[in-house]
Amino acid sequence: MVEKGYGGTSISDIAKAVGMTKAGLYHHITSKQDILFQILIHAMDGVERDVIEPVKQVEDPEERLRKIIRLHLRRLFENGLEFALLFPERRHLEPAQQEAVVQRGKNYLGLICVAMRELADQGKLQDLDINIAAVHILQTITGIARWYTKDTGISEDHLVEQTVNFNMSAILK
């Protein structure tokens, strides 16, 4: 599905990949749409557990923001960068399911906005539009799934460090 898109991936493809027939697969799922929905929900549960929760205890907003970026990237690397590519495929879901996914995405964005607002209160933030900057930060993170492979010669550690620094330089005074 990551390689060929939602529309380009058939139930037969999926069944074959897990070593079953279509009918056998349908014993475990309810519809093709539901597969996509479950994947997205599962991915966002993971972000909640591995990024949002651990970060709640960090009081310093600068340190928190750095940790958000670092943990998010670490999670992407460990759980498969490619799943981030399925996020745009939410357009194939029912409006209600779409809303559920989008809502959780917005919550995450809010986390970044709050940290920036706290930085602004401390006078450490540049003069910028927080909402736009937050989207840009998120974009540099998730965008990595679109181009990074190990055979670029770039190490994961280096990429994480560079991405954190890039974004912090962009917003801090």
Add this chain to the structure above:
Amino acid sequence: MVEKGYGGTSISDIAKAVGMTKAGLYHHITSKQDILFQILIHAMDGVERDVIEPVKQVEDPEERLRKIIRLHLRRLFENGLEFALLFPERRHLEPAQQEAVVQRGKNYLGLICVAMRELADQGKLQDLDINIAAVHILQTITGIARWYTKDTGISEDHLVEQTVNFNMSAILK
């Protein structure tokens, strides 16, 4: 195709949209794949004409980089943000066509890298990995197509200004 993806858009859909039958449409095209290829080529021709060419005469690297970002965004707004979303759909092309598209994308990225290298020579650049930073910059630009609509209440001018500043702050000393 932007809304439903390559696989999710049928030839019938396209034919209906242009007020023809499938057969009538096939009088003008050679294959579904070719439609996608032509769209991508056309889009990249536009970037070459509206961004790459006008920017060649700017000598100061900082000014040039600012102009690249500004012109690229202006072009996206005027020629339809949504076409940028078709770029990832290049996976549905033949490897040879894919290569042609990717190559032109890399050229564009090179333009950004050169400007940053010149900035580094002038000692104006932060200590960072130029290749990674270039991708991040490009990601904030093209990523805008993924979330921006006019009903966010954000004006195009404001967004352009914020995006230029975000990226320049990220890389300049």
Add this chain to the structure above:
DNA sequence: ATAAATCTACCGATCGTTCGGCAGATTCGT
């Protein structure tokens, strides 16, 4: 014995693509 898991076989619909043909405009031979 029973219930879960998986199978074979099939459904109607739709996919991308091709074919032959049909009007209307243009070009050509005389």
Add this chain to the structure above:
DNA sequence: ACGAATCTGCCGAACGATCGGTAGATTTAT
């Protein structure tokens, strides 16, 4: 100048393949 030949744009119909999904029989595990 005029009919014949050609070209252009489009259509209805159909092709084989594949789509998402289902029914019912069969295997597997307890």
